[in-house]
Amino acid sequence: MLRRFFIAALTLCALGPSLWSAQDILREEADRLATVLKWRPGSVVAEIGAGNGKLSLAAAERVGPSGKVYSTELDMQALAHLEELAAKEANITAVKAAVSNTNLAPECCDSIFMRLVYHHLTKPAEIDASLFRSLKPGGRLAVIDEAPRKGTSIPEGVPKNRGGHGVPQQILIHELVAAGFQVEKVYDDWPSRDAYHEIYCVVFDKRKR
Numbered sequence: 001m002l003r004r005f006f007i008a009a010l011t012l013c014a015l016g017p018s019l020w021s022a023q024d025i026l027r028e029e030a031d032r033l034a035t036v037l038k039w040r041p042g043s044v045v046a047e048i049g050a051g052n053g054k055l056s057l058a059a060a061e062r063v064g065p066s067g068k069v070y071s072t073e074l075d076m077q078a079l080a081h082l083e084e085l086a087a088k089e090a091n092i093t094a095v096k097a098a099v100s101n102t103n104l105a106p107e108c109c110d111s112i113f114m115r116l117v118y119h120h121l122t123k124p125a126e127i128d129a130s131l132f133r134s135l136k137p138g139g140r141l142a143v144i145d146e147a148p149r150k151g152t153s154i155p156e157g158v159p160k161n162r163g164g165h166g167v168p169q170q171i172l173i174h175e176l177v178a179a180g181f182q183v184e185k186v187y188d189d190w191p192s193r194d195a196y197h198e199i200y201c202v203v204f205d206k207r208k209r
Contacts, residue, residue: 022193025192039059045059048131049114051078073095099126113144114144118145119165119166125179132179136206143201148166184205
């Protein structure tokens with residue numbers, strides 16, 4: 001009986017982090033994004049490829065009712081969910097993205113971020129140019145992604161230089177610098193749910209003219 005008790009306890013300990021870690025990581029990522037992108041009440045922010053919208057919602061809480069969050073998606077099912085979220089949150093606007101365009105207005109954002117989206121872009125040069133246009137002069141872009149893992153496949157339609165599922169940090173930097181961005185800071189210690197994913201974040205800025 002005692003042995004079974006210890007086995008059960010060890011099992012719960014092993015499972016415990018998986019039950020709460022996703023929420024903890026979400027909170028930590030939102031806090032770090034708020035710091036590196038300098039979110040303030042009234043800031044205008046966009047999330048590219050927002051998925052379930054949890055980070056968009058976290059951003060909306062931090063910029064407050066005087067701020068605005070554009071939450072973009074290419075997938076129609078995910079977009080429908082974001083539209084439902086936007087109907088409940090006055091400072092969130094859902095935006096239908098395109099393969100080669102963010103569909104954000106020129107110079108509408110103080111900051112833009114994307115999480116584990118860049119390595120899925122099939123037309124990165126066009127999206128990078130659109131991101132640059134959408135930022136105000138002096139605005140910041142945070143791109144969170146992962147190094148490709150050995151044995152993984154490149155998503156369909158994505159450039160072949162990725163080396164697997166993910167994108168090498170230097171390739172990501174090279175492509176965004178070519179679009180006009182300048183690197184502000186690289187974070188190699190970005191929160192990750194496990195040791196198998198090498199998550200990093202690169203913060204760029206659009207220098208004032």
